[in-house]
Amino acid sequence: MPSTGPVSGPSPGAVRAPRRAALVLTPALVAGLLLLSLLAASVGAYEIPLADVAGSVLHRTGLGGATTDRVAEGVLWNVRLPRVALAVLVGGSLGCAGALMQGVFGNPLAEPGIIGISAGAAVGAVASIALGLAFLGTWTVTVCAFVSGLLTVLVVYALSRTDGRTEVVTLILTGIAVNAFAGALIGLFVFVADDAQITQITFWQLGSLAQATWPKVLAVLPWAAVGLAVAPLYARRLDLLALGERQARHLGVDVERLRVVLIVVVALLTAAAVAVSGIVSFVGLLVPHLLRMVAGPGHRFLVPGSALGGAVTLVAADLAARTLAQPAELPLGVLTALLGSPVFFLLLRRTRRRQGGWA
Template sequence: MILGLLIVVTVLVSSGTGPVDVSPSEALRIIVGHLVPNMPWMLDGSITLLQDQAVWQFRLPRVLMALLAGGGLALAGTLMQAVVRNPLAEPYILGVSAGAGVGAVLVIVLGSAVVGGLTLQAAAFGGALVATTAVYLFARQRGAISPTRLILAGVALGSLFSAITSYLTITTDAQNVFSVLFFLLGSVSAVTMNQLAAPAVVLAVVLLLALTQGRSLNALLMGDEAATSLGVSVQRLRGGLLVATALLTGTIVSVAGGIGFVGLVIPHVCRILVGSDHRRMLPAAVLAGGLFLALADLLARTVAAPTEIPLGILTALVGAPFFLWLMRRKRAGRAGLNR
């Protein structure tokens, strides 16, 4: 409830913050006016056309996308940490984000024809799926997935994909370099309302799927043998959830770019707040991740205005010191950092 209330406040504050002066109450009225037809304040001239456009067309879509991207990355990190039983697992460390980045950068640099006419979003998802499949295959040992090999394969393949992305960046035309770098560091500045549908649907589907597997994920915390003895098909669960996280990560990276540390830090914070039971932790992670990235986006466009800071820079500046501080606290064990 607290996270939900903070999200509502953040949406209103973010929607009202910018060069065009709009108060949180006016932002609320504009949002309600678009959702409910014929509201009097939308017709009596108390809300100007410039204020209406600033909130509905520019600020609200980006804060909603920040909520979806943050929630999706936090959910992906939570699932990966549970599936591989490693507190360092997240889309970046397992190379999934890097694979999605390669697909997207190929479209930016060489055009869609090089990937069979796929859109940037489809190419990013394809890259994420290729990365997940490769990591999965390299991590298999005697017919089972080794969590340690999964992390090692993810780090190695992530470095390979990053090298490919760097090569594409330095060999492209100068006018493409800024677009590539801004995409790789993450931004929701150019998001429109039409782009919200796909991430929202994918996030909802993956969250519902994960919630139905809450007890199985809890069983995995006790180890593969214990989970198997409780009737959990460990390999099937791992494979299904890894594909789901690839779909989620690819969808988010395709519209918001590369954003790190959300999937790593937020799950540990949520374990401290609500415990390790995934039936409570999964929705908490989605809300906390969305709130974190929405606040980061608000800072990104105000702290150095009129220049906008890429989201990946802010999440790293905030996430890395906080994660190191968290490791030093006595409650690090509750967050799963002392394994």
């Protein structure tokens, strides 16, 4: 009779490989973000040498360096750097939110828009434009989009809750229904808007960082900081949740509480990002996919890594959006969708070919 030895688990090499990849990727992403940020601050209609950009930043932060000429200083600190900073915050928020959504739903096809955050924020922005609201001046559209996005998530969660619990399938189906309703509301507001308002609505929906200012950076910063600080604290529980809800409960995870907290974090990150940039698609969906393929599914790296990856992606995309068709500027959301959708399709086909789909 053949002997039956213990069932072998993953080899130590197979376990260490993702850890090594994570150790390499983290400094690479940080270095890439710094270099891209300097490049984005340098390149444009008014060229500023990289050495002058670095010197001015070092001088302003009290680390040496020197200022450049007055025109370059004005362009750098009033136009370029606010835009770069906003791209970092928006990209980091969307990337982190995407990783959290995929962990909460146990599905790599999940992204923040699936529970109506982006569509809800769009309703608030479009309504404020179409109705000519201006109770907060230039901040009206931003505030309406942020509040509307948060309220939409609360509605989705309330409608999904049954007997004190929420099921993933119910959340997804409710999100689909709310997205459809939000789309209908947007259509109605577009119908009653005049030509100038329709142009403004279209520009907002296509996504852009062209209106970046330091006040907008400061408006997003607290929400992004809170979300990005809280999210990694739940990495271990997300790893346990990946084993299945029942197993996670047996291991001491309060699944319902975990889901509520992380959906709130996702709502804050996404609503703040969408409120200042419009709808920028595929960042929260694609970035966690790519990192998961390289560094494995562990959320201790995946959550902060997706924030870094999202920031790198959006800084690069915004640089391309404003330089590829100079003097015109491509809509940021259109560019990310054009590049992201075929890459996502290729990843999907590759995964299905190799392992029959996502586990």
